[in-house]
Structures are given as structure tokens and as C-alpha cells.
């Protein structure tokens with residue numbers, strides 16, 4: 001659960017009456033919501049490192065692509081789909 | 091056993107290994123603090139590629155592993171007896187408490203939900219105004235901004251049915267506890283890259299000075315780890331003790347001040363009990379008193395008796411790098427990930443579980 005996964009910001013919207021910037025972030029085909037509270041300058045097209053639904057820093061594209069490919073290779077992306085596994089028996 | 095060609099950037103891996111074999115002339119013991127790094131070292135077979143005189147020992151950096159049994163029992167109690175919607179990360183709900191895990195509590199009818207993010211728990215609270223929603227918020231510094239942000243969001247939304255059961259732990263005090271233990275013998279540290287993404291690197295300067303150990307902020311991929319180990323060994327061979335940053339492409343010296351601001355808004359530093367290790371002063375965060383309404387510890391005053399850990403488990407020694415998991419008499423026998431006797435066997439980031447899943451000879455091979 002300690003991994004931070006890089007993804008690309010596809011869109012940004014204001015939630016909670018305009019108080020919170022939430023982004024749709026794409027991780028190799030999977031799109032998840034992430035808060036941009038910690039990266040106020042992030043914009044559409046930027047790559048951000050996302051940890052449990054919060055973008056914690058902006059990274060460059062090359063780093064993001066490589067790091068994502070590595071995570072996929074070693075099968076560490078499961079937590080991205082954890083939310084939809086709620087009823088999966090373990 | 092991996093072939094070099096299977097790594098991302100195999101030529102770099104090879105170069106770092108060759109350089110490490112040339113550089114290390116004396117025996118050194120280095121601790122990687124972060125469980126994610128332990129997992130990567132073991133899973134990628136790096137331990138068996140290192141020179142024999144470079145010994146990696148594994149630190150206490152698995153938040154799920156160090157969450158006290160008592161707190162898990164409390165979460166189970168809230169789910170089963172108090173009718174709350176109890177949410178947490180996937181790893182956490184599988185950890186056995188003294189009687190059962192949260193997942194088993196779910197099977198018993200408790201409303202337990204595995205979430206990817208604490209912000210989803212806030213949405214659940216918003217959608218279920220008649221129910222109490224508790225997020226079991228474990229983690230190191232990397233996870234604290236998200237857990238804190240959930241409280242900030244809940245407050246902005248005016249929610250009165252959301253709270254967190256916080257079990258936050260901090261890396262630098264744990265490193266101090268490891269160094270202060272007379273049984274440990276660690277000469278250098280790899281510090282956890284993603285922790286420093288939030289906190290920056292300066293917290294480690296006093297540790298470098300106090301204990302005269304090199305500390306190298308390091309990423310988690312094989313190439314990062316090998317480079318971090320090489321940087322540490324170079325310092326050791328030269329008799330230096332400095333703070334270095336291997337992971338500059340992700341970690342800036344200042345970390346993320348916006349994230350720290352949110353942490354400070356929600357949390358105060360507190361003494362914290364570490365499972366397997368005991369109490370470490372000022373080693374965690376708890377919800378600030380003025381936000382008590384969002385603190386499940388204060389909101390639900392349940393007193394759960396402390397239970398003692400299995401006497402055969404040497405988790406404390408494993409978490410401090412004094413013993414390797416394979417040196418435990420129960421490892422792989424009575425203790426397996428399906429039936430863990432102790433904390434480091436429960437999460438994939440725990441050292442015992444990493445050794446169990448990717449069991450491989452620790453015998454080094456020459457390159």
C-alpha cells in the first residue's frame with residue numbers, strides 16, 4: 001500500500017462547491033480520481049505521482065512512463081482496482 | 091533466480107553490481123527502512139547478487155505490520171458491535187487481530203469495505219448520513235497527507251458521521267530506535283524515497299550527525315536500490331557519513347510543503363506503540379484535539395484489553411534488523427502468510443512475508 005503510481009492528468013474539475021480540485025488521472029488505461037490538493041500547480045497533461053487517491057508530486061513524462069512500465073511488469077498495480085474488488089473473497 | 095536481462099535497464103544493473111563488487115572491500119551492514127524496498131530487493135533477487143560482504147537487513151517500514159494488535163481488535167469491535175461502516179486499505183483488512191481480521195468480521199456481518207483511498211470513505215459518509223463511517227488510517231509519512239485530507243474534506247462538507255482511527259507512524263524516530271538498540275549493528279541506511287517526497291530530506295541530517303551513519307534517500311526499483319547501496323558503500327569505504335539523495339528525479343530536498351501543511355492542520359506528533367517493537371517516543375501522529383469529532387479513538391470510547399503476542403515470534407528482532415526472517419524457528423512452519431504468527435508475515439511488505447513468497451537462496455552468486 002506504500003507505492004505511489006505515476007499517471008497522466010486527463011481532466012480537472014472542482015468539487016465540494018469549488019473548494020477541491022479533483023483530477024481524472026489515467027494509469028495505462030485505468031482512470032481514477034485523484035485529489036490535486038497537494039499539487040496546486042498541476043494542470044491537464046501533467047504527470048503526477050498518486051498515492052491512495054492523492055497526487056503527491058509532479059514527475060516528468062519519461063520518469064512516469066518508465067516507472068509505470070516497471071510497476072506493471074512486476075504486477076504491482078493491483079491496488080488501483082482495489083475499490084472494485086470490495087466483494088472479492090480473499 | 092533472475093537473469094540480468096530480465097531487469098529494466100539490465101546494462102545499468104550490471105554496471106552497478108560490478109562497481110559494487112569492486113568497491114566493497116570490508117563487511118558492511120545496511121538497512122533499508124521501507125517495506126516496499128524490502129519487497130523489491132527480495133522479489134527481484136537482488137540480495138543474492140550483492141557481494142558477500144554487503145549485507146542488507148530489513149527495517150520496520152511496513153505500516154500494516156507495525157499497527158498494534160490492540161488497534162486491529164478495536165477496528166473489528168467497531169465493525170461488529172458498533173454498526174459502523176469500517177473502511178481501510180486492502181492489506182490492513184487482512185491482518186489478523188487477536189481473534190480475527192476485519193475481513194473475517196465482514197464475513198460475520200460487519201460492514202467492512204476495502205478502499206483505494208480515504209477520500210472514497212468521505213464519499214461513503216456523505217451518501218450514508220445515518221451511519222457512522224470510520225476509516226482505519228494507517229501509514230507512514232507518504233500516506234499521511236491522504237488520510238489528513240479526508241478529515242479536511244469531511245470538515246468542509248460539514249459531515250458529522252466521519253472519523254479516522256489513526257495509526258500513523260514516522261520513519262526517523264524508528265531509525266533512532268533501531269540505532270539505540272544495543273543488539274543492532276547497522277552502518278548505513280537507505281531512506282524511503284516516497285516518504286521524502288512528502289517530508290523532504292532534512293529530517294535525516296540530525297541522524298547522520300548523531301550516529302555518524304551514511305543515509306541515502308533511495309527509490310524502489312532495482313536500479314535505484316543498487317545505486318543507493320553503492321552510494322552508501324562508497325561513503326562507508328571512505329569513512330564518510332553524509333546524507334545523499336539517489337532519488338532526485340522524484341524527491342526534492344524540500345519535499346512537498348503543501349502536503350506537510352495539511353498534515354500539520356490535522357495531526358499532532360505523539361508517542362506511538364509499534365507492534366513487535368514497543369513504544370517509541372514521538373514516533374507517530376494523532377488527530378489534533380480540536381478535530382476530536384473526526385477522531386474515532388475519542389469518538390468511540392471502547393476499551394479493548396491488550397493481548398500478548400505469540401511467544402515464539404521474534405518480530406521485534408526482525409523489524410530491527412537483528413535477525414533475518416529465515417532465522418526464526420517458526421518461519422514457514424507454523425508461521426505462513428495464511429496463518430501468520432506475527433506482524434511481518436501479514437503484509438506483502440513485511441520482511442517475513444517477502445521471504446516466504448519469494449524464497450530464494452541468500453547465497454551470493456558472482457557476476
Ligand code: SF4
Pocket residue numbers: 402403404405408415418419420421422425426430431432433434435442
Ligand atoms: S516468521 Fe512468523 S513467527 Fe517468525 S518472526 Fe516472522 S512473523 Fe514472527
